[in-house]
Amino acid sequence: MSKSIKHLVTLALFTAMALTIFVIEAQIPVPVPVPIPGVKLGLANVITLVVLLRYRARDAVAVLLLRILLGSIFTGALVGMIYSLCGGLLCFAGMALLCRFLHRKHIWFISLIGAVLHNIGQILAAMAVMQTVQVLAYLPFLLVTGCITGFFTGLAADRIVHFLPKSISYEK
Numbered sequence: 001m002s003k004s005i006k007h008l009v010t011l012a013l014f015t016a017m018a019l020t021i022f023v024i025e026a027q028i029p030v031p032v033p034v035p036i037p038g039v040k041l042g043l044a045n046v047i048t049l050v051v052l053l054r055y056r057a058r059d060a061v062a063v064l065l066l067r068i069l070l071g072s073i074f075t076g077a078l079v080g081m082i083y084s085l086c087g088g089l090l091c092f093a094g095m096a097l098l099c100r101f102l103h104r105k106h107i108w109f110i111s112l113i114g115a116v117l118h119n120i121g122q123i124l125a126a127m128a129v130m131q132t133v134q135v136l137a138y139l140p141f142l143l144v145t146g147c148i149t150g151f152f153t154g155l156a157a158d159r160i161v162h163f164l165p166k167s168i169s170y171e172k
Contacts, residue, residue, distance in 0.1 A: 007059075010168065011051070015063045015070075018047035022071040039142070041149050042115060044071075048088075049095065049111055049157040053104065054168060057096045064088050082129060083122045090121035107161070108154035115150025116143055 022044040044067055052060035068088050072081035095114040102110060119142035126135040 011059055011063060014047055014051050015066045018044045018063055018067040019070050022067055023074050026075040039145055042153055045114065045153050046156045046160065050160050052095060052099055053161050061092055064092055083125045086125035087118035087121035091118035107158040108151055111154025111157060112147055112150035115146035115153065119143060119146040
């Protein structure tokens with residue numbers, strides 16, 4: 001099998017994993033005490049972060065965009081795709097930038113910042129869609145939950161990257 005076909009198949013498998021996690025997570029009901037609709041763990045971001053760390057940034061953004069597009073179609077949440085795209089792209093941009101400057105031992109921090117940026121992107125999308133700044137009232141709660149979930153998502157990505165064989169990475 002040629003190198004480019006192997007690369008494409010591997011990215012397709014990562015996309016399928018991220019999509020599966022996204023769809024399963026969408027089925028988990030939001031806990032009653034959580035007053036903010038749409039609060040999720042963001043576990044599919046583990047896969048995006050793994051791909052970002054082991055492959056090129058363009059590979060990771062392709063996995064992210066396919067996961068958001070297909071996940072929105074599969075879950076029937078096409079309106080939510082706007083929020084996912086805004087949050088996901090801002091999150092990705094921040095994580096990609098931090099990956100260039102920080103050592104791999106800081107994956108937890110990269111993920112935490114990515115989660116916070118994801119929440120900010122979603123709030124910006126909500127402000128644009130609803131044409132109100134009142135949704136900013138949700139931001140403090142989202143930032144706290146984003147820090148917590150981002151930290152644990154980063155730890156999970158670190159463990160996965162640590163145990164992935166070296167053959168599972170992009171070779172220039």
